[in-house]
Structures are given as structure tokens and as C-alpha cells.
Amino acid sequence: MPDGSNPFFETETASDSLDRVLVVIPTLNEADTIxxxxxxLLADEQVFGIPPAAGGGMLIVAxxxxxxxxxxIVSRIANSRPAGQVRLLHNPARVQSAxxxxxxxxxxxxxTVLVRCDAHAEYPPGYVSRLVDRLRxxxxxxxxxxxxSLGQTGFARGAAFILDTPLGSGGAAHRGGTASGYVDHGHHAAMDLDWFRRIGGxxxxxxxxxxxxxxxRLAAAGGxxxxxxxxxxxxxxxxxxSGLCRQYFNYGxxxxxxxxxxxxxxxxxxxxPVVNLxxxxxxLTLATVWPPALAWPALYILVVSGAAIVSALRIGPxxxxxxxxxxxxHFGWAIGFLLGTGRGIAMTLLVGPRPKEDAA
Structure with a gap:
């Protein structure tokens, strides 16, 4: 059973069959979009049409x-809603997971249900209630x-187009795809809170x-x-x-x-991307003594240029x-992965391997 030292491990049971939804939005300087x-999200009457005390949803901005x-902005919205429906929570650790x-x-x-949302995203009407229905x-x-993906600047529009292609996403099913089915991973939306607590959040x-x-961890536990x-x-x-490069460096x-x-x-x-880098x-090093080695960089430039031309033909300049x-x-992710791998090896040599978690 989960370790009680983690405060959200205790399984809670709703007083009736109504799913009681907790929506959480992690933020850091999101005044333009929050x-x-x-x-x-609050426009979803099926979830937020009744006060939290009566079983309605709660929305927490962490x-x-x-x-x-x-x-x-969040405090102003909270003051205009039923008591406890919208709350502002200080997150001293700053990172979204915490x-x-x-x-x-x-x-x-x-x-009973956790819905994770992003302040940079746009959600369709009934998003939360549809997620809960599908979960059950x-x-x-x-x-x-x-x-x-939808860009709001010239650069972002070009980035948005390529992000939803296999070249940009590596063929991830949740990047612009239309198929439904059981998967190993995807963009987090709704989670059964019992499962969330069971594996330690x-x-x-x-x-x-x-x-x-x-x-x-969820899949390993049978979820x-x-x-x-x-x-x-x-x-x-x-x-x-620069922001996109930094983002993918962090992803890697x-x-x-x-x-x-x-x-x-x-x-x-x-x-x-790592192999390519x-x-x-x-x-490029070998080309200093053997110029034909430039064939690989030339091929990559050709692929990238072709992608840019196709994108321009589809969405304009x-x-x-x-x-x-x-x-x-590609390069942001690859450099991040290599540096992260090197850091992990160094930490293992210095302090030893991280102990495995008790999955019981």
C-alpha cells in the first residue's frame, strides 16, 4: 500500500455517485492567457454549474x-464565483509537477477526478465534462x-505547422492525430484520482x-x-x-x-535527433580531411529546406x-538529452544509483 508520508495517498470516496472534479492549472507569469x-473552463455548466459544496467542480491555479x-487576475475571478470554486494556491517549488x-x-x-490544464492552451466547450464521461x-x-498547434506570431505559425507532422513530433499519436485507442503516453488531461494517489502522483x-x-509508473501498476x-x-x-529551442532542450x-x-x-x-546531432x-569534423563527409549535413539541410518550402506552400510565407x-x-532535444544523460552518469558515479521506488 502507498506510504502515508505522502499526503495525497489516502483514498477518498465521494458521498454519492457524482464525480467530484478537481481542475488544476499550474502557472508562472501567465497574465496574458490565464x-x-x-x-x-468555468463555462462547463455540467461541472461548474453547482457549488463545490454540492458536488460541483473546483478549479485550482497553482x-x-x-x-x-x-x-x-485569478483572485478577481475567484471573488466573482461561488465560494471555493476557484482558488489560488502558492507553489513554492515552482515546477508544475510539485x-x-x-x-x-x-x-x-x-x-474523484483530476483534470490537468495548461494556461497556454485553448479548450473547447464542455471539455472537462467530456473528459470525465470518457474516463468512466x-x-x-x-x-x-x-x-x-496554433501559432499567434509569424514564427509560431511556421512552428505550429511543423510540430503537427512526423518530422516535428516524431510521429507521437497525440500531436495532431485523429485516432482513438489505448496508448502508452499522451498529453495529460483527466486522471482517476484513486489511481493518481495509488502510484504517488x-x-x-x-x-x-x-x-x-x-x-x-501508471502502466507498470496496471493502469x-x-x-x-x-x-x-x-x-x-x-x-x-529561442523559446522553442529552450523548451525542447528541457524536454530532452x-x-x-x-x-x-x-x-x-x-x-x-x-x-x-541524437543520432543526427x-x-x-x-x-563536419571528418570533412576537414575528407570533403565527401559533407553529404550528411547537406542531406539534413535539404530535408529542412524541403519542409520549409512545403510549409510555405501550405500556409503562406x-x-x-x-x-x-x-x-x-531536433538540436535542442538532442543536446538536452545528451547533457541530461551525462549529468545522470556523473551523479551516479558521485552519489550512487537512485534507489528503486517501492511499487507496493
């Missing part, structure tokens, strides 16, 4: 120390959803890739994950090249931490940004 995000107007765990520990008593229809531990040591790491192609959300990519570093923790082999599609470095975006995705 109001529209929260109001879209803020990691915003220095803009995020907290003021913020969600903290929200469940503080407000999860009596709640499928009798699964988690429902994940596809992400449709998110690993708060993970600032990135906490969702994939969670799904590994099933349903990807629903009909329930979709719109994701806004980073507005600048997070994936390396997951690989090290669970001692698993990355999938081939995840290793292709190493080949680029090797062939902004599509040319798909080329630089693709490089940021």
Missing part, C-alpha cells in the same frame, strides 16, 4: 511565483488528448517529462491510458525561436532523467519559419 483559459498580474501534487494534497479530499465510459486510469523532482514518467481523438485542445507554441533533458530513473531504452524515434558533428523551428526542435 483569464481566458479559466473562463473557458502559481509558482508569478511577478506579473496572474495572481491578481504544484499539481500540492493542489491534490490540499484540495483533493472528496474529489472506458473504465480507465487516464484520458489523454491530441494537441492541435507526479515525481516532483521532474521539472520536465513528468507526464511521461508518470505514465510509465490503462485512453487517447480520445474526438476531445481536442489547441496549443500555442513558443513565439520565438527531462527524457534523459526518465530513462535514467527507470533504466529503459529510449524509442528509436526519440533517438533519431552526433553524425553532424562527426561528419510564415511557413518558411518551419525550417528554423525544425532545427530548434
Amino acid at each position: 483569464e481566458s483559459c479559466v473562463l473557458r 502559481d509558482g511565483g508569478s511577478t506579473d498580474r496572474t495572481c491578481d 504544484g499539481i501534487n500540492r493542489a491534490v494534497a490540499r484540495f483533493g479530499s472528496g474529489r 465510459e472506458r473504465d480507465c486510469a487516464s484520458v489523454v488528448v491530441p494537441m492541435d 507526479y515525481d516532483a523532482a521532474f521539472a520536465q517529462n513528468e507526464d511521461a514518467e508518470f505514465d510509465l 490503462r491510458i485512453w487517447l480520445d481523438g474526438a476531445i481536442r485542445m489547441t496549443y500555442h507554441p513558443r513565439a520565438r525561436l 533533458r527531462g527524457r534523459a532523467a526518465t530513462v535514467a530513473k527507470h533504466r529503459i531504452r529510449p524509442r528509436l524515434r526519440q533517438m533519431l 552526433l553524425l553532424m558533428l562527426a561528419t 510564415d511557413g518558411l519559419w518551419a525550417g528554423p523551428a525544425l532545427c530548434a526542435i
Whole structure:
């Protein structure tokens, strides 16, 4: 059984058959988007049409120390809603995984479903209630959803186009796909809170890739994950090249931490950017004495240029940004993964391997 030292381990039972929903939005300086995000979610009358005390949903904004107007906006919304329906929670650890765990520990008593949302996303009408319905229809531990990328700047529009292709996403089923079915991983949406508590919630040591790491433990414990192609959300990519590169660097570093923790082999599609980076470095070095080695960098440039041209033909001149975006995705992820792997090896040599978690 789970260790009682973790405050959200105790299983709660609702007083009736109505699912009591806890929606959590981790934030950090989201003043530009948080109001529209929260109001879209609150418009779901099936979940938020009644007060929390009567079984209605609760929405928690777990803020990691915003220095803009995020907290003021959330407080204003909270004051306009029924008591306890919207709450602002301070997240001193700042990372999303810790913020969600903290929200469940503080407000999860009596709640049966956790819905995780992102302040950078747009959600369709009835999003939360549809997730809860599907969670129960499928009798699964988690429902994940596809992400449709939508850029709001010239660069972001090019990035959005390429992100929803196999070149940009590596063929991940939840990136622009339409199929439904049981999967190993997807964009986190709804989770049965009993399952969440049972496996210990998110690993708060993970600032990135906490969702994939969670799904590994969930699957190992017997939990099933349903990807629903009909329930979709719109994701806004980073507005600048530097932001996208930093994001994918962090993704790669997070994936390396997951690989090290669970001692698993990355999938081939995840290793292709790493192989490409190493080949680029090797062939560029070799080309100083053997010029034909430039064939590999030339081939990569040809692929990236072709992707940019196709994107431009599909969405207009902004599509040319798909080329630089693709490089940021590939090289950012690969460098992050390699540095994360090196850090993991160094830590193991210095302090020894991380003890395995008790899955009982």
C-alpha cells in the first residue's frame, strides 16, 4: 500500500455517485492567457454549474511565483464565483509537477477526478465534462488528448505547422492525430484520482517529462491510458525561436532523467535527433580531411529546406519559419538529452544509483 508520508495517498470516496472534479492549472507569469483559459473552463455548466459544496467542480491555479498580474487576475475571478470554486494556491517549488501534487494534497479530499490544464492552451466547450464521461465510459486510469498547434506570431505559425507532422513530433499519436485507442503516453488531461494517489502522483523532482514518467509508473501498476481523438485542445507554441529551442532542450533533458530513473531504452524515434546531432558533428569534423563527409549535413539541410518550402506552400510565407523551428526542435532535444544523460552518469558515479521506488 502507498506510504502515508505522502499526503495525497489516502483514498477518498465521494458521498454519492457524482464525480467530484478537481481542475488544476499550474502557472508562472501567465497574465496574458490565464483569464481566458479559466473562463473557458468555468463555462462547463455540467461541472461548474453547482457549488463545490454540492458536488460541483473546483478549479485550482497553482502559481509558482508569478511577478506579473496572474495572481491578481485569478483572485478577481475567484471573488466573482461561488465560494471555493476557484482558488489560488502558492507553489513554492515552482515546477508544475510539485504544484499539481500540492493542489491534490490540499484540495483533493472528496474529489474523484483530476483534470490537468495548461494556461497556454485553448479548450473547447464542455471539455472537462467530456473528459470525465470518457474516463468512466472506458473504465480507465487516464484520458489523454491530441494537441492541435496554433501559432499567434509569424514564427509560431511556421512552428505550429511543423510540430503537427512526423518530422516535428516524431510521429507521437497525440500531436495532431485523429485516432482513438489505448496508448502508452499522451498529453495529460483527466486522471482517476484513486489511481493518481495509488502510484504517488507526479515525481516532483521532474521539472520536465513528468507526464511521461508518470505514465510509465501508471502502466507498470496496471493502469490503462485512453487517447480520445474526438476531445481536442489547441496549443500555442513558443513565439520565438529561442523559446522553442529552450523548451525542447528541457524536454530532452527531462527524457534523459526518465530513462535514467527507470533504466529503459529510449524509442528509436526519440533517438533519431541524437543520432543526427552526433553524425553532424562527426561528419563536419571528418570533412576537414575528407570533403565527401559533407553529404550528411547537406542531406539534413535539404530535408529542412524541403519542409520549409512545403510549409510555405501550405500556409503562406510564415511557413518558411518551419525550417528554423525544425532545427530548434531536433538540436535542442538532442543536446538536452545528451547533457541530461551525462549529468545522470556523473551523479551516479558521485552519489550512487537512485534507489528503486517501492511499487507496493
